[in-house]
Amino acid sequence: MSKRVTMADVAREADVSLMTVSRVINQADSVSDGTRQRILDVIDTLGYRPSGIARGLATQRTGTLGLVVPDIANPFFSGVARGAEQIAYTEGYNVFLCNSEEDTAREVDILQSLEEKRVDGLILCSSRLEDDDLAQALSAHAFAVLFNRRIDSDSIRSTMVDDESGAIKLTRYLLSSGRRRIGMLAGPPASHSGHQRLRGYRAALAAADLTLSDDLVIPCTPSVTGGMSAASDLLSVHSQLDALICYNDLVAVGALQACAELELSVPEDIAIAGFDDIPISGLVTPPLTTCSVPLQTMGEAAMRLLLNQISGCNSTDLDTVFYPELVVRAST
Amino acid sequence: MSKRVTMADVAREADVSLMTVSRVINQADSVSDGTRQRILDVIDTLGYRPSGIARGLATQRTGTLGLVVPDIANPFFSGVARGAEQIAYTEGYNVFLCNSEEDTAREVDILQSLEEKRVDGLILCSSRLEDDDLAQALSAHAFAVLFNRRIDSDSIRSTMVDDESGAIKLTRYLLSSGRRRIGMLAGPPASHSGHQRLRGYRAALAAADLTLSDDLVIPCTPSVTGGMSAASDLLSVHSQLDALICYNDLVAVGALQACAELELSVPEDIAIAGFDDIPISGLVTPPLTTCSVPLQTMGEAAMRLLLNQISGCNSTDLDTVFYPELVVRAST
DNA sequence: CTGTTAGCGCATTCAC
DNA sequence: GTGAATGCGCTAACAG
Numbered sequence: 293m294s295k296r297v298t299m300a301d302v303a304r305e306a307d308v309s310l311m312t313v314s315r316v317i318n319q320a321d322s323v324s325d326g327t328r329q330r331i332l333d334v335i336d337t338l339g340y341r342p343s344g345i346a347r348g349l350a351t352q353r354t355g356t357l358g359l360v361v362p363d364i365a366n367p368f369f370s371g372v373a374r375g376a377e378q379i380a381y382t383e384g385y386n387v388f389l390c391n392s393e394e395d396t397a398r399e400v401d402i403l404q405s406l407e408e409k410r411v412d413g414l415i416l417c418s419s420r421l422e423d424d425d426l427a428q429a430l431s432a433h434a435f436a437v438l439f440n441r442r443i444d445s446d447s448i449r450s451t452m453v454d455d456e457s458g459a460i461k462l463t464r465y466l467l468s469s470g471r472r473r474i475g476m477l478a479g480p481p482a483s484h485s486g487h488q489r490l491r492g493y494r495a496a497l498a499a500a501d502l503t504l505s506d507d508l509v510i511p512c513t514p515s516v517t518g519g520m521s522a523a524s525d526l527l528s529v530h531s532q533l534d535a536l537i538c539y540n541d542l543v544a545v546g547a548l549q550a551c552a553e554l555e556l557s558v559p560e561d562i563a564i565a566g567f568d569d570i571p572i573s574g575l576v577t578p579p580l581t582t583c584s585v586p587l588q589t590m591g592e593a594a595m596r597l598l599l600n601q602i603s604g605c606n607s608t609d610l611d612t613v614f615y616p617e618l619v620v621r622a623s624t
Numbered sequence: 625m626s627k628r629v630t631m632a633d634v635a636r637e638a639d640v641s642l643m644t645v646s647r648v649i650n651q652a653d654s655v656s657d658g659t660r661q662r663i664l665d666v667i668d669t670l671g672y673r674p675s676g677i678a679r680g681l682a683t684q685r686t687g688t689l690g691l692v693v694p695d696i697a698n699p700f701f702s703g704v705a706r707g708a709e710q711i712a713y714t715e716g717y718n719v720f721l722c723n724s725e726e727d728t729a730r731e732v733d734i735l736q737s738l739e740e741k742r743v744d745g746l747i748l749c750s751s752r753l754e755d756d757d758l759a760q761a762l763s764a765h766a767f768a769v770l771f772n773r774r775i776d777s778d779s780i781r782s783t784m785v786d787d788e789s790g791a792i793k794l795t796r797y798l799l800s801s802g803r804r805r806i807g808m809l810a811g812p813p814a815s816h817s818g819h820q821r822l823r824g825y826r827a828a829l830a831a832a833d834l835t836l837s838d839d840l841v842i843p844c845t846p847s848v849t850g851g852m853s854a855a856s857d858l859l860s861v862h863s864q865l866d867a868l869i870c871y872n873d874l875v876a877v878g879a880l881q882a883c884a885e886l887e888l889s890v891p892e893d894i895a896i897a898g899f900d901d902i903p904i905s906g907l908v909t910p911p912l913t914t915c916s917v918p919l920q921t922m923g924e925a926a927m928r929l930l931l932n933q934i935s936g937c938n939s940t941d942l943d944t945v946f947y948p949e950l951v952v953r954a955s956t
Numbered sequence: 957c958t959g960t961t962a963g964c965g966c967a968t969t970c971a972c
Numbered sequence: 973g974t975g976a977a978t979g980c981g982c983t984a985a986c987a988g
Binding site for chain 2: 964965966967968
């Protein structure tokens with residue numbers, strides 16, 4: 293591997309100064325067509341590729357962004373990531389993908405490493421940090437967009453799902469279809485989404501003048517196995533439940549499996565509803581009633597918000613809120 | 625936002641030279657404990673964070689890697705990405721995630737942008753480029769690991785699934801369970817995996833002295849909808865098929881749906897088998913018989929291979945080959 | 957339209 | 973143990 297071709301090599305070969313080469317590369321127009329073409333030719337034959345890091349040092353802008361998710365293997369976040377990456381790509385940015393593993397220490401560590409890499413901005417999904425710690429960890433970053441989380445800061449925007457309204461729709465629908473004893477698998481205790489969805493559930497019940505015991509709500513790990521064990525725990529104690537609202541679709545799939553093991557038929561014996569409408573939700577048996585969150589679109593929106601902040605044009609952009617839609621399928 | 629704290633600020637504040645600060649940061653031992661502690665304190669109170677790009681410029685190593693996948697929303701690749709990112713994180717690297725969208729032009733573009741970012745190495749999954757173009761696009765990168773693809777080069781290793789043996793296992797199993805008219809939804813024509821799986825299918829049939837028309841093999845887009853339309857196309861012409869091997873599980877799920885629409889019951893009328901064993905495969909109805917590929921483990925292996933190459937220690941590492949395992953479920 | 961000077965923030969020689 | 977000089981590859985600000 294011979295030494296890398298630098299701008300100096302190009303300049304020498306084309307018999308111009310560094311500056312002129314730099315101008316050609318940066319699309320500046322103040323270069324005569326002749327020289328420009330000559331330089332472009334030299335760049336081509338030499339196979340010159342400008343160094344992003346050198347440029348980054350000089351300009352204080354790296355053209356890189358960070359995307360922090362709890363787990364990229366979770367279809368929810370891989371959908372968001374796809375949307376976000378797509379927009380970043382079309383705008384010429386590269387994206388660091390980081391898995392926080394729902395671990396606050398790792399989250400802080402990641403935020404620091406992204407700072408060392410001098411990202412121009414970042415999107416942080418489902419942070420598990422306390423407000424103060426989050427503000428602290430983010431303080432070194434000029435621009436950030438939070439996903440499903442809000443924080444008081446000028447430079448930080450949010451892209452949100454209105455979880456509460458979604459949960460209200462879901463609960464109201466179950467009530468309207470005659471269900472009265474509705475339990476909830478509420479997700480991780482520290483989850484903002486979980487809290488909001490729980491609020492919605494309670495609000496809808498209250499609006500229907502229905503009071504249910506808090507025993508019907510239990511937390512769970514947001515995964516298929518988490519849903520399965522939580523559902524069997526809950527149902528073994530409260531066998532009279534006729535519906536279950538789940539933190540998300542993965543949990544709901546687990547609940548379906550638990551019902552199968554308990555020989556409860558869905559939706560006859562018990563209705564199961566999820567949240568998010570991830571790709572598998574329409575493919576399981578029975579297909580899941582759920583609340584649809586436009587994953588990819590939200591990823592795109594978050595990235596647009598971030599890039600607008602960075603470019604400073606539309607820095608007056610407000611937070612983006614998405615309203616989930618009820619998707620009725622056979623599980624209810 | 626005040627100006628960033630630099631090493632010079634730390635040096636001045638601690639009343640030492642730049643060099644000493646640099647030594648402390650890089651763990652060099654030739655610094656007295658007193659000075660070291662004083663510097664660490666200053667770093668802490670000033671909130672100094674070394675600039676990765678400046679360091680990258682000076683050392684020619686960025687501590688960043690590239691991961692190129694066709695589509696991160698595909699559970700196959702998000703599994704791989706999770707494994708790869710996990711290893712990279714523990715070794716102190718950051719990973720650029722890029723979606724090639726199965727588009728060769730975009731793939732080349734991505735490889736160039738990763739070169740400009742001066743990544744230390746990259747993992748490239750399921751490249752759709754011709755061998756020559758691939759070698760060309762990779763030539764600027766010191767280290768690369770290919771996923772499910774081999775190429776003749778000293779600096780390029782591969783992590784492979786033995787697709788052929790997997791397809792043989794699958795086909796042999798179907799034959800042993802009495803299926804005789806086995807069709808195949810073979811995936812994208814340009815897919816290396818597709819070719820190998822097709823080879824395995826043919827080899828197993830040949831070994832059983834069974835000759836089937838090539839009409840029973842058709843290409844398809846590697847998605848649920850692709851599988852659905854391909855399956856209904858194939859079955860509308862060849863209604864006598866008693867089994868279908870699918871390029872991957874997504875395609876198989878599509879095939880299941882096509883069968884449902886055609887009112888064919890699985891597995892009574894026709895057996896459906898997939899490939900990869902992605903998370904949803906055990907959750908659909910009926911659960912899919914498939915060939916299990918350890919996604920996350922493969923991602924980890926690919927990343928280890930890459931990091932070993934980069935560090936130069938085990939540069940004699942061979943390619944890693946994973947043998948898929950037959951997973952029999954109710955769809956066959 | 958083009959070139960010169962200066963620095964971005966850090967690590968790598970060498971000296972002391 | 974510590975420091976001074978030099979350069980990594982590029983762009984910004986000014987001259988011409």
